[in-house]
Amino acid sequence: MSTLSKPGTAGATAGFDVERIREDFPVLKQYIHGKPLVYLDSAATAQKPFAVIDAIRRFHEVDCANIHRGVHELSQRSTVAYEETRSKARRFLNARGKEEIVFVRGTTEGVNLVSSSWGRKNVKAGDEIVISAMEHHSNIVPWQMLCEEKGAILRVIPMNDRGELLMEEYAKLLNPRTRMVAVTHVSNALGTINPVREIVAMAHQAGALTLIDGAQATPHMKVDVQALDADFYTFSGHKVIGPTGIGILYGKKALLNAMPPYQGGGDMIKVVTFEKTTYADLPYKFEAGTPNIAGGIGFGAAIDYVNQLGIDQIAAYEHALLAYGTEALTRIPGLRLIGTAREKASVLSFVMEGIHPHDIGTLLDRQGIAVRTGHHCAQPVMDFFNVPATTRASLAFYNTFGEIDALVAGLQKVKEVFA
Amino acid sequence: MVHDLYQEIILDHSKRPRNCHSMADATRQADGYNPLCGDKLKLFVKVENDIVVDVSFVGSGCAISTASASLMTESLKGKTREEALKMLDKFHELLTTDSAVSQDLGKLVVFCGVRDYPARVKCATLAWHTLKSALSTELTEPVSTE
Numbered sequence: 001m002s003t004l005s006k007p008g009t010a011g012a013t014a015g016f017d018v019e020r021i022r023e024d025f026p027v028l029k030q031y032i033h034g035k036p037l038v039y040l041d042s043a044a045t046a047q048k049p050f051a052v053i054d055a056i057r058r059f060h061e062v063d064c065a066n067i068h069r070g071v072h073e074l075s076q077r078s079t080v081a082y083e084e085t086r087s088k089a090r091r092f093l094n095a096r097g098k099e100e101i102v103f104v105r106g107t108t109e110g111v112n113l114v115s116s117s118w119g120r121k122n123v124k125a126g127d128e129i130v131i132s133a134m135e136h137h138s139n140i141v142p143w144q145m146l147c148e149e150k151g152a153i154l155r156v157i158p159m160n161d162r163g164e165l166l167m168e169e170y171a172k173l174l175n176p177r178t179r180m181v182a183v184t185h186v187s188n189a190l191g192t193i194n195p196v197r198e199i200v201a202m203a204h205q206a207g208a209l210t211l212i213d214g215a216q217a218t219p220h221m222k223v224d225v226q227a228l229d230a231d232f233y234t235f236s237g238h239k240v241i242g243p244t245g246i247g248i249l250y251g252k253k254a255l256l257n258a259m260p261p262y263q264g265g266g267d268m269i270k271v272v273t274f275e276k277t278t279y280a281d282l283p284y285k286f287e288a289g290t291p292n293i294a295g296g297i298g299f300g301a302a303i304d305y306v307n308q309l310g311i312d313q314i315a316a317y318e319h320a321l322l323a324y325g326t327e328a329l330t331r332i333p334g335l336r337l338i339g340t341a342r343e344k345a346s347v348l349s350f351v352m353e354g355i356h357p358h359d360i361g362t363l364l365d366r367q368g369i370a371v372r373t374g375h376h377c378a379q380p381v382m383d384f385f386n387v388p389a390t391t392r393a394s395l396a397f398y399n400t401f402g403e404i405d406a407l408v409a410g411l412q413k414v415k416e417v418f419a
Numbered sequence: 420m421v422h423d424l425y426q427e428i429i430l431d432h433s434k435r436p437r438n439c440h441s442m443a444d445a446t447r448q449a450d451g452y453n454p455l456c457g458d459k460l461k462l463f464v465k466v467e468n469d470i471v472v473d474v475s476f477v478g479s480g481c482a483i484s485t486a487s488a489s490l491m492t493e494s495l496k497g498k499t500r501e502e503a504l505k506m507l508d509k510f511h512e513l514l515t516t517d518s519a520v521s522q523d524l525g526k527l528v529v530f531c532g533v534r535d536y537p538a539r540v541k542c543a544t545l546a547w548h549t550l551k552s553a554l555s556t557e558l559t560e561p562v563s564t565e
Contacts, residue, residue: 356482357456362538388480417430418434
């Protein structure tokens with residue numbers, strides 16, 4: 001039997017001072033029902049460091065103005081700060097240009113923008129859209145709506161019982177009618193890291209475009225949209241320690257240029273008369289109305305924070321945490337991990353024999369431990385594994401090995417209640 | 420720790436639910452579904468001369484919803500339709516109002532702890548919502564707690 005080692009003194013996690021990092025996250029320093037908070041729900045939303053909180057406050061206290069219009073000083077400052085985030089997001093994803101970075105409310109809006117704008121123009125009856133068996137509802141429903149509207153067909157890449165996509169089945173799904181392959185980079189319910197580069201290459205060979213849902217990947221690993229050759233890549237700021245209500249849609253310039261606007265309004269136009277409107281250039285064509293300025297500025301601070309820690313260092317530390325957690329949970333009799341892919345990030349989804357996830361969630365909460373229970377907006381995944389719901393502990397770089405121990409101890413108590 | 424919620428009687432009924440079987444001669448039946456947690460419940464009711472003579476259920480759910488269904492079936496037998504619906508109102512009040520008086524609810528008062536867990540109220544009321552649906556009209560759609 002192997003021994004559980006707590007990295008932190010050697011190897012991948014050396015030099016990653018998690019206690020020092022936790023000082024930056026005020027939320028973490030509190031007691032829930034008399035127990036120290038153990039926050040294991042970062043896949044739902046990540047906690048925010050002072051740097052982000054302060055950036056948002058500073059904007060409201062000092063710089064608050066609308067962007068892209070006023071000639072006055074405050075508007076200039078706001079515009080510069082907001083647009084700086086676009087540049088930061090471009091570097092974060094390694095996009096070629098700023099015009100490829102569209103601000104959206106979050107991943108859901110990113111997918112909807114593409115399915116509506118690109119989809120309505122390019123998808124016809126009999127065309128096919130390919131998604132995967134492990135998609136979040138946000139990367140299922142918009143495509144279903146498009147298919148229904150156009151008479152197109154939705155195809156689903158199946159997975160095995162580890163929660164890995166069956167690539168040979170995927171290959172069989174591709175054909176000249178395939179217009180779009182929309183898959184998640186990392187599964188929110190299972191933690192599976194999908195071979196996105198290969199998925200994209202195969203789609204391109206079949207003449208299809210690709211959209212990658214990066215909501216669960218961007219917090220945990222370096223993403224390079226040029227290396228992936230993804231046509232669209234979208235993610236949410238709030239999962240990457242930024243505020244809610246702000247996210248990014250990356251799209252290749254030529255594709256974005258050829259797409260009609262998503263919503264009409266202010267800021268997305270060049271000239272408006274009652275006869276005709278000329279749309280703004282990229283990326284503003286897709287950004288109607290006053291955006292989430294404060295959120296955008298806070299998001300910039302979040303990217304800075306992540307860069308300062310180093311996304312590779314974050315990935316290495318989280319990988320060690322996940323390995324430790326996987327081994328610890330596997331030792332609990334009656335516990336079954338849901339999602340045991342060979343390539344995984346930050347998610348420990350599980351069921352326990354005879355104990356419903358909601359009871360587990362409530363009993364853990366009373367011990368200060370925050371986990372997510374339910375179907376995780378991935379009902380088809382639950383159906384596949386034949387469970388109504390799972391309990392999901394999801395990790396971030398501010399979590400500690402001690403918190404994994406607390407989870408294990410908490411689950412033992414849950415078992416005692418139901419013994 | 421959370422014995423205010425998971426009282427012994429609730430744990431007992433969740434592990435060994437009573438009247439947990441289908442009923443061939445039921446006069447009414449309804450499906451309940453809580454999309455939030457995936458709890459599913461099929462309720463069978465036998466009403467004769469406006470009296471609930473038998474109730475049973477099948478389904479899968481958390482401890483709270485299973486125990487609630489189990490205790491509900493026990494407490495309904497012999498009640499008129501109107502009395503049963505009145506109990507539903509009282510039960511709902513018990514779960515949602517701090518000052519609720521729990522008279523006439525008998526064993527069901529063990530669920531008063533659910534008050535402190537707003538996210539779990541739907542678990543405890545799923546069976547009762549399904550009952551309402553079974554007693555009210557001829558059914559075409561499953562009831563939902565949403």
